[in-house]
Amino acid sequence: MTSLKGIANAFIDSKAQELFQLSDKLWKNPELAFKEFKAHELLTNFLEKEGFTVERSYTGIETAFRATFGSGRPNVCVICEYDALPEIGHACGHNLIAEAGVAAGLGLKAVLESSDAPKGMLTIMGTPAEEGGAGKVFLIENGAFVDIDISMMVHPFPSTIVQPSMIAVKQLDVTYTGKAAHAAAFPWEGVNAMDAAVMAYTSISALRQQMKPTWRVHGIITNGGAKPNIIPEKSVVSYNIRAPTSTELETLAEKVTKCFEAAATATGCQIEIREPNPMYLNLKSNPFMSDLYFKNATELGFTEMSMEAEVSASTDMGNVSHIVPSIHPCYAIGSGEVNHTREFTAVANTPEAHTATLTAAKAMAHTCIDVLTTGGMLEKIKLLKN
Ligand SMILES: [Zn+2]
Ligand SMILES: [Zn+2]
Structure with missing residues (x-):
């Protein structure tokens, strides 16, 4: 020494x-x-x-x-x-x-x-x-x-x-906006934003089978509605998407984004996707x-x-x-x-x-x-x- x-x-x-x-x-x-x-x-x-x-x-x-x-x-x-x-x-x-x-x-x-x-x-x-x-x-x-x-x-x-x-990571926060209605008396008047969040979650879970072993996608539902007797008019999910390089990450993010959008289409909700932070590079x-x-x-x-x-x-x-x-x-x-x-x-x-x-x-x-x-x-x- x-x-x-x-x-x-x-x-x-x-x-x-x-x-x-x-x-x-x-x-x-x-x-x-x-x-x-x-x-x-x-x-x-x-x-x-x-x-x-x-x-x-x-x-x-x-x-x-x-x-x-x-x-x-x-x-x-x-x-x-x-x-x-x-x-x-x-x-x-x-x-x-x-x-x-x-x-x-x-x-x-x-x-x-x-x-x-x-x-x-x-x-x-x-x-x-x-x-x-x-x-x-x-x-x-x-x-x-x-x-x-x-x-x-x-x-x-x-x-x-x-x-x-x-590895590289980006965060996507997705807000679904539906329409509130009495969940028992007039549910047909509502557009269920929590359903969109759940559908996005399960679609991404299905996507995971086709992901490379080096890819990671994981998220939480941060808002799933206000009360059980109201059809949720708003839901928010927050996801981290990770891959070994920023290029590969963009490929994966595109697939995940399709899952988010499909859930909006299926439920009739409005969708807003935000990236709250800059990407972390590998x-x-x-x-x-x-x-x-x-x-x-x-x-x-x-x-x-x-x-x-x-x-x-x-x-x-x-x-x-x-x-x-x-x-x-x-x-x-x-x-x-x-x-x-x-x-x-x-x-x-x-x-x-x-x-x-x-x-x-x-x-x-x-x-x-x-x-x-x-x-x-x-x-x-x-x-x-x-
Ligand atoms: Zn840490
Ligand atoms: Zn740390």
């Missing part, structure tokens, strides 16, 4: 207790997409106290932030997420993602302050609304990544995978950065690590990876619990999860050190078209 990596490790270890507390506070105050006010305050105050230059509400997005140290290029970026899920709290462990981003940043700052400091600067990007809302897409549109040379984040998961194959993991991360994570003691594995989830980090060389490794916490369950929420705040998070943070810091100190490495990374 080079001494720079030793400096990063020692500093992260010296801050372990504070980092645990930071993550614990996030976990105890789960906040939803674009409403991460407490997290924004907590993280920016912490980073300012640690000597970073902090820009709150970065690029005009209220709960985004940027914390920088040093100046010039290369500019290496570690990314924090901190939004939670409705009803089930930090069931995706984004409290740990924030902890890892801050920890890696602290370690790298110590390296940039050392006597052997490599040239370059460090950015910690606070990115809200990953769980729907596409926070990173808006940050990209606002220019947040124009001066970033490489970016990375880690994500807690049931297993450890350096290059998870995360994740493109940079292979050189992945190799460095794999090597560093192995040296730090991660075991049972796969280089690649299928993960049919999606992330707005995918969009970042299309414009900046990036990695988004997953690391194991818990004992088999899976994301978006109450069980995962529970394991996202255990001492073991914090320990794994700090190891993943060190692996990110070491990967950045390798990029900053290995001649020609950044050029090699950037040569690969993202």
Whole structure:
């Protein structure tokens, strides 16, 4: 291990207790997409106290932030997420993602302050609304990544995978409008919008037999009427549609849209289809950065690590990876619990999860050190078209 990596490790270890507390506070105050006010305050105050230059509400997005140290290029970026899920709290462990981003940043700052400091600067990007809302897409549109040379984040998961194959996703919200009527006295006067929602649901379920194994379609009915004695005049369904690439996703979305439209025709309802968020693109993991991360994570003691594995989830980090060389490794916490369950929420705040998070943070810091100190490495990374 080079001494720079030793400096990063020692500093992260010296801050372990504070980092645990930071993550614990996030976990105890789960906040939803674009409403991460407490997290924004907590993280920016912490980073300012640690000597970073902090820009709150970065690029005009209220709960985004940027914390920088040093100046010039290369500019290496570690990314924090901190939004939670409705009803089930930090069931995706984004409290740990924030902890890892801050920890890696602290370690790298110590390296940039050392006597052997490599040239370059460090950015910690606070990115809200990953769980729907596409926070990173808006940050990209606002220019947040124009001066970033490489970016990375880690994500807690049931297993450890350096290059998870995360796929593209789009959301479609469909509103059916029918006509209310007394459901017992004059049902023939009504146009049943809930029937349209149910027909769309079952048509999509039938379509699933003809879908590729790599495609995913899943949805909920968010409005199914007001009262059983009124023929529902309005219903709303919300669907996620996923495929390995944006092109394949458009093919699938067209098939799903036909199911939505058929249900409107069958029931005589009006239909309105909305796409509330920008599309999340598939994740493109940079292979050189992945190799460095794999090597560093192995040296730090991660075991049972796969280089690649299928993960049919999606992330707005995918969009970042299309414009900046990036990695988004997953690391194991818990004992088999899976994301978006109450069980995962529970394991996202255990001492073991914090320990794994700090190891993943060190692996990110070491990967950045390798990029900053290995001649020609950044050029090699950037040569690969993202
Ligand atoms: Zn999630
Ligand atoms: Zn997540």
